[in-house]
Amino acid sequence: MEIEKVTCLIIGSGPAGFTAAIYTARANLSPVLYEGIQPGGQLTITTEVENFPGYPNGVSGTAMMEDLKQQSIQFGTDVRRGIATACDLSQRPYKVTIDGVKEIATDTLIICTGATAKFLGLPDEKKYEGKGVSACATCDGFFYRKKVVAVVGGGDSACEEALYLAGLASKVYLIVRKEYLRASQIMQDRVAQHPKIEILFNTNTLGLFGEEFVEGAHLVKFQGEANEERWDIAIDGFFLAIGHQPNSDIFRHALPTDGNGYIKTQWGTAKTRLPGVFAAGDVTDSNYRQAIVAAATGCIAAIEAERYLNNIEE
Numbered sequence: 274m275e276i277e278k279v280t281c282l283i284i285g286s287g288p289a290g291f292t293a294a295i296y297t298a299r300a301n302l303s304p305v306l307y308e309g310i311q312p313g314g315q316l317t318i319t320t321e322v323e324n325f326p327g328y329p330n331g332v333s334g335t336a337m338m339e340d341l342k343q344q345s346i347q348f349g350t351d352v353r354r355g356i357a358t359a360c361d362l363s364q365r366p367y368k369v370t371i372d373g374v375k376e377i378a379t380d381t382l383i384i385c386t387g388a389t390a391k392f393l394g395l396p397d398e399k400k401y402e403g404k405g406v407s408a409c410a411t412c413d414g415f416f417y418r419k420k421v422v423a424v425v426g427g428g429d430s431a432c433e434e435a436l437y438l439a440g441l442a443s444k445v446y447l448i449v450r451k452e453y454l455r456a457s458q459i460m461q462d463r464v465a466q467h468p469k470i471e472i473l474f475n476t477n478t479l480g481l482f483g484e485e486f487v488e489g490a491h492l493v494k495f496q497g498e499a500n501e502e503r504w505d506i507a508i509d510g511f512f513l514a515i516g517h518q519p520n521s522d523i524f525r526h527a528l529p530t531d532g533n534g535y536i537k538t539q540w541g542t543a544k545t546r547l548p549g550v551f552a553a554g555d556v557t558d559s560n561y562r563q564a565i566v567a568a569a570t571g572c573i574a575a576i577e578a579e580r581y582l583n584n585i586e587e
């Protein structure tokens with residue numbers, strides 16, 4: 274297999290990856306960045322970004338990520354298409370396989386592979402992506418002021434999203450597949466007491482409908498049971514909050530992760546268990562999941578990579 278040696282390898286092209294690239298490039302580390310499965314990361318599937326500082330009129334997620342990419346290229350980042358498919362972190366230089374065909378040996382590795390929101394797997398979710406279907410209330414909720422929305426899920430995320438949306442929308446359905454919420458008691462109470470939120474227990478979504486944008490959802494209660502009941506609700510937005518999956522699979526044998534697969538970093542840093550291996554952005558963050566936080570941790574990773582290289586013992 275072809276092997277290429279680099280000083281700094283960045284995996285992932287969301288705000289964390291490109292920020293790490295800007296900083297490491299400006300520090301003359303000649304970073305090589307592989308964009309991964311979803312070039313530009315999760316922001317490319319949202320519509321408008323209005324909460325990233327510096328854009329008073331908002332910016333499309335795709336445009337913002339293109340700006341970040343160009344900024345990193347301008348300072349010398351080698352941005353490449355390709356997916357990290359395996360790694361060997363047992364010795365230095367660390368090795369990462371790209372697309373199963375090429376190996377990059379690197380002195381420092383910055384993992385910014387992000388997380389992927391889970392979807393139900395309905396064909397309609399793809400059909401209405403960016404047209405009423407969203408997996409991020411904080412990103413897209415603002416567009417549903419005084420409208421009717423549904424949130425799917427029964428965990429803390431779903432409750433949090435439902436409460437956030439209830440502050441904007443005229444009504445929020447919370448679609449819960451079981452007869453109870455899994456969320457913490459305090460979140461359950463808040464949701465149950467909110468006048469704008471209606472919880473639909475034992476309910477699943479069969480599909481969505483609408484001309485161009487989402488106009489409603491086909492629901493089923495007690496699916497497959499004698500008392501099965503099907504009906505439609507009129508909604509403008511359909512929010513998934515059934516969990517996120519950190520994209521850490523190929524690193525899990527080498528790096529400690531929490532119970533949900535998020536890569537563990539030392540508190541307040543981007544340092545992993547291994548010297549010279551850093552992780553930043555949503556692959557480490559089950560809590561905030563915001564672009565600005567990812568960018569900040571990407572910056573931290575880059576500065577730590579530079580410091581590591583300056584002090585490295587041969």
Ligand code: NDP
Nearest residue numbers: 393426427428429430431433450451455514515516517559
């Ligand atoms: P969880 O895994 O806790 O909950 C996922 C929810 O989605 C569950 O109710 C689950 O249903 C439901 N679900 C999963 N798959 C489907 C499906 N195919 N169809 C319908 N419903 C489905 O994920 P969260 O993202 O809510 O939370 C992840 C972690 O982050 C948790 O530990 C949580 O406590 C934490 N968190 C904490 C917050 C806070 O403290 N402020 C905020 C957000 C998250 P079921 O119950 O039936 O399995």
